[in-house]
Amino acid sequence: MSNKWALLFLFTLLSSVLSDPVVRKKRSDDANPLEAVVERLSQQVIAMQSELSVLNSKINTLQTNVAFHAEFSQDPVTLGPLAALIMDRVITNTGSGYDQHTGNFHVPVSGSYMFVVNCMGPIDGYIYVDIVVDDASVDETISHGDTYHWDHVSESIILHLKQGQRVWLKQNENLTKSIRGSHWSTFSGFLIRADP
Numbered sequence: 001m002s003n004k005w006a007l008l009f010l011f012t013l014l015s016s017v018l019s020d021p022v023v024r025k026k027r028s029d030d031a032n033p034l035e036a037v038v039e040r041l042s043q044q045v046i047a048m049q050s051e052l053s054v055l056n057s058k059i060n061t062l063q064t065n066v067a068f069h070a071e072f073s074q075d076p077v078t079l080g081p082l083a084a085l086i087m088d089r090v091i092t093n094t095g096s097g098y099d100q101h102t103g104n105f106h107v108p109v110s111g112s113y114m115f116v117v118n119c120m121g122p123i124d125g126y127i128y129v130d131i132v133v134d135d136a137s138v139d140e141t142i143s144h145g146d147t148y149h150w151d152h153v154s155e156s157i158i159l160h161l162k163q164g165q166r167v168w169l170k171q172n173e174n175l176t177k178s179i180r181g182s183h184w185s186t187f188s189g190f191l192i193r194a195d196p
Contacts, residue, residue, distance in 0.1 A: 058196050064109050066095035066191035072181030076122060079176055085129065085169035087187050095191070103187075105167045111194035115167060116156045117187055120180035121145045127153055128173040134165055140172060150180065158192065 070087035079085070086103035098105045107113070119141060121127040127143040143153035161167070169187055179185050 064095065064191065064194050066097055066108055066113075067189070068093045068095075068098035068105060069186060069188040070098055070100065070103075071183055071186045072179075075181035075184065076178045077181045077185075078178045079171050081171075081174045083171055085171065085179070085185075085187070087169075087185070098189075103168050105187075105189055107161045107163055107165045107167070109191065109194045110161065110163045112158060112160050112192040113167075113189055114156065114158045114192055115187075115189040116154065117141055117169060118152070118154045118185060119143065120150050120152045120184040121176070122178050122180065123147065123150055125151075125177065126173070126175040127151070127179060128171055128176050129153075129155075129179075130170050130172040131155065131157055132168050132170055133159065133161065137172065152184070 068090070069092040070090050072087050073089040077085075084103050086101070088100045088103075090098060090100050095108050097108045105115075115131060117129060117131060119127050119129055121143050123145055124147045125145045127141060127145075129141045130137040131139040131141075138159065139155055139157045141153045141155040143151040145151035159167075167189065
């Protein structure tokens with residue numbers, strides 16, 4: 001009788017071990033164990049190289065330097081109605097965003113920028129100059145000179161811009177007939193921080 005119980009116990013134990021999902025094949029039972037490990041590691045390396053490339057691109061974007069400073073090459077400068085102010089003497093143009101032929105700053109990388117406009121009008125003259133993003137005025141400078149003095153106006157603005165947008169200056173009234181050139185009137189901008 002004890003043999004019967006022993007056989008029944010062994011049969012029950014063997015059945016439970018064989019049906020247990022925790023029991024797995026040994027690595028030595030795999031068809032090509034080393035090839036499977038190498039393939040898995042190769043895929044992990046490829047994924048890590050892709051992530052590294054993305055991170056390097058983000059670092060390069062964050063380290064982008066963009067700055068410009070321009071002024072008129074002549075003094076005074078006569079302006080037509082609603083004319084763009086095209087400052088054609090470029091002092092600084094890091095990142096090559098400013099176009100001296102159009103007076104447009106083309107945003108090379110999305111991010112936060114600061115722009116500064118300085119303008120000097122003629123004696124007894126008016127200055128009405130807008131800072132424009134694409135085709136929308138975002139800020140304005142106003143100055144009224146008197147009979148004996150030139151009037152100088154300065155305006156600054158911080159904007160978040162997308163790559164490809166353009167920032168430029170225009171007179172917004174027909175009252176601005178001329179403006180002092182050379183270093184008396186300037187347009188500057190720089191990247192504060194690029195978008196990650």
